Amino acid sequence: MCKPVEKVMRSNQRHSIERSAYVDLFFFLAPVLFHNFTNVFPLYLTAISRMISIHLFLTLHYVYVDKDNYNMKINERQLQRERKDYLVGIILHMWAQIVLQLLFPGMFFSEWNGIVSCAYNTFLSHVLVVEPLYYAVHRWLHVPEHMKSMHGFHHMSVNTVPSTSLVQNFKEHFIYIATFGPAMLLPYFVAGSNHWTVIAAYLILFDIINAYGHTNIACRHWLFESKWSPLRYLIYTPEFHLGHHSYYNYNFGLFMPLWDHLFDTYREYRRPEPIMQPANKQDFVFIGHNGGVGHFLTAPEFSVYNVYDSYMRTFLPVKLELLVSEALMCMMRLFYSTYKVSRYLVDGNYVGRIICVMHGPVDYLKQSSFQHINRNILKLMTEQHRISGTRCFGLGNLNKMKTLNDGGAVIAQMVKEDPYLKDKNIRVWTGDTLTTASVLKQIQALQATEIFFVGANGKIGKAVCELLLAQTDIKICIYSSHQALKHPRVSYTQNLTDLTNFKFVIIGKTLAPGAYQKALSLLSSTSASPTSTTHYLLDYTVPFFPLVKNDNERVKHIQIGVLKVSSTKFLRGHYDVCMGTAQNHIYPCHAGCLLNLQSGKEEDEVGEIDINEVDSLWQRALSNGLDNIAVDIVY
Secondary structure (H helix, E strand, O other): OOOOOOOOOOOOOOOOOOOOHHHHHHHHHHHHHHOOOOOOHHHHHHHHHHHHHHHHHHHHHHHHHHOOOOOOOOOHHHHHHHHOOOOHHHHHHHHHHHHHHHHOHHHOEOOHHHHHHHHHHHHHHHHHHHHHHHHHHHHHHOOHHHHHHHHHHHHOOOOOOHHHHHOOOHHHHHHHHHHHOHHHHHHHHHHOOOEHHHHHHHHHHHHHHHHHOOOOOOOOOHHHHOOOOOHHHHOOOHHHHHHHHHHOOOOOOOOOOHHHHHOOOOOOOOOOOOOOOOOOOOOEEEEEOOOOHHHHHOOOOOOHHHOOOOOOOOOOOHHHHHHHHHHHHHHHHOOOOEEEEEEEEEOOOEEEEEEEEOOOHHHHHOHHHHHHHHHHHHHHHHHHHHHHOOOEEEEOHHHHOHHHHOOOHHHHHHHHHOOOOOOOOOEEEOOHHHHHHHHHHHHHOOOOOEEEEEOOOOHHHHHHHHHHHHHOOOEEEEEOOOOOOOOOOEEEEOOHHHHHHOOEEEEOOOOOHHHHHHHHHHHHOOOOOOOOOOEEEEEOOOOOOOOOOOOOOOEEEEEOOOEEEOOOOOEEEOOOOOOOOOOOEEOHHHHHHHHHHHHOOOOOEOOOOOHHHHHHHHHHHHHOOEEEOOOOOOO
């Protein structure tokens, strides 16, 4: 058997054609302008149906194939590139159709009683003309100069997802319109009729079968593999086309391998079976929650292409956006009690998973909801122990608020009192020790002599300040009316605009965006300071929402308290999706729980932080390939 080609000549383009997203929207909406000349309803029904079908296929493939496969991780750069191009072909087809509707109206609007014959003729045109034509065109596209200028753009996607099938170079789309056109044109020009419903069905079915060839599904039944089976030659399997992506100069056929068998370009390919932990193995659960409307948009069930996006604010006012988020949560609670994210592998042996309780920001703002949230956290723990024997649980962000459950201490006590869980040796961790270490090391790296601190009275802020004062000569101005920390180098203020006097502002508490408005306007003003000093707002709150625009040279709002993972030995899989972070980034509270899992920690990590463990835990994090993300600071 041939060995896969390791390197092929690929395009170096990031996108098939650089443009704004508004350009795509314009070309999608512009055909409406032709409504006085032709019926544009079929045009939009076809295009929208194709978009919905490919999104549905993408979602189902994630849920049933890729979700728990921690060995199959799609590169973030590939997702960003594909997201901008996978709908281009559908939009271009709209314009091709509108031209044909204007030139040959009978091609789309023949009599309804001829639909069956139109469908039969379209099928024959595809099998007898499109299949061999595509085989020839595809081989031509693999000529080095054409590969470099066009087709290499498609082959840049190494680990494919269903919608990779639609990702092509811009110029290549026109070649495919000409290649696939005979299936729609010949029934009209030869048989005298065709209908837009047949063409729409053909295009939708074409997209689905094409997407099927880019999935990670192994179809190894004898019907598809035996040399005596007609299906071996008449319909492809995903591994047939994945073989093309691996061998490069073989398996050129569209949906029928027949032509590769005839011209000796067929090569058998079997994707290596991944070595996986048992499907029911689950050693750890990180208990998350909804983070607002932006969190919904990063769910892979909504779009796989969004999983590494930051949580976005909508154009709505904050209060209205929270109400929208709560409405969405209420609808989801009608169908689900929890939301499961992908599982991942820890230290080559343990299996972890993020599971969210069905609560959003509004619930955590209402004290009347606290008891219900805590009960649901306990219920989740009970269910996961019954199903998978899971003993170790981490509490994410708002699920360990001091006002909610005293930093997880209430949950730990509830476990001890629960009739089912009390003798199951359950462990509850917050991971806040590693968050403290991460924030501490990032502040120390600034080599600042003074900082302004918002949220210093929280348990992480308090621990960070105590360690800073013990290990450095730094001065700290704390924004708070409660003077919890007494120290000669600590001062307090209740005026948030005082932050304008500091180059470095540490934010560890979420305030209403309007609270910063006056201070930020002063900082952004060119007359605010006689110097051109850049001020840095270093924010470790979760979720992170930008307070200033990226192009503001006077003020930089930067997220800290995020770790990069450089070792697949310690962490492998989708531990980073739907978290508002970039790929291979993880929040230290999450990573801290995984370090506890790795070390076999049999004590709870709840309540106040033990500052004596901070430095040793940080060294363990470094030894496992974890470190703070780089922060762009100009000194």
